[in-house]
Amino acid sequence: MRVLRRLLTARNFQVCRMATAQGTFPTVKDQHFDYFLVLDFEATCDNTQKIIPQEIIEFPVLKLNPKTLQVESVFHQYVQPRAHKELTPFCIELTGIVQDMVDGQPHIEETLEKFHEWMKTELLDKDASFTFVTCGDWDLKTMLPSQCRHFNIPVRPYFKSWINIKKSFADVTGEFPKGMMPMLHKLQIPHRGRHHSGIDDCRNIAAILKGLLEKGYVFKNTGFST
Template identity: 60%
Template structure:
């Protein structure tokens, strides 16, 4: 658009220097038609401040188009100030995105059964502005293997004192449900979907822990967006992990990797950046 406006101004200046034959009783029709074609082109720009004054007036032998340049100067200034990285959020299918990243008990080079969630964070992101509106966060007391391994603490930064005395898995799900009610997420006229970094959180961890504890699987967790798959659809590159996505999008990794709340906030940044480019998100996983 900026290049087009520059061309228009150059043409206006050129025609302003064009003189009409003093001995002719009428203006140079070809020049006037050319100028009018520029005026028509300008009018095609939506919300352009061009007005009827942009049509040049012929006085004597001079073509006066200074008013035309003055009229479009605010438009040129506005265009020059617009950021090349301006947000271009498309209308999404969901009112809210709930970004989630579990942390769970783990051992080095071996599997724990059952593996238990020890951190449950959720970031509420607007589907219109992609801004964070609220956060839910709790550490969770493991019961099958209450003592965290050294490897688990080194990986996640979660210490024993951070989970001791915290809500159990069942209690934390009730707290999440109450928070979602408080945030008006469970109303019929609000649509939302969870966003995870992979399919593990819901397809494996939450499914297995609900089965182990005999708790009904939350109905609102039965579909989700795997941000890796959304990233691949938007960029054509399947990422190795969250740091890889951040690096590709030229975003910083804030906080500690494998901290549930920090990872959720970083995933929300990736979500926003992809959305800023006009990508429309769809569910990628379901149960």
């Protein structure tokens, strides 16, 4: 009996290993979207006064396939602020973005056009379904709409719905997290890179997304704007 049990255990392990090698994940359920777009803006900021308008200075997005749990494409652009061209010492210390990284870069209008071209190539022309994934509602409910409103830039419809991964995490664990770091800790996922680097935060949010997918969670949009 013990021999049979060992054989069955070995057989199950072999099947599991083969499934992983083939890119399938039995615990991951079918999702409502073909792709998840993990997004995390960094913006101008200060610790002594409120900056108006606040402007995006880093615009990163990861395109993640829920069937393979792989990031298939990356959009990453530093953005030159227009109203407050000089980054504050606090902003530099928080984000790791120095002045040379934004000087000479596209302004937000050109960045949004570049992103739309990426979207057409990666998703829109392929008629693939997708939604954004953010850590909180600030990026797409507050930051992008307020900056676009200030500079009279239209917001494309695809920015108007998203998943706040904090709410998804709460659905799975019963605990609403304060931020990204507690979610990583709860899921026993090591933090990668620099906190408040937009591209590094995207990678860590993607790791949380994968962790929840592997627990069998089916994601749905949680945030909407008009």
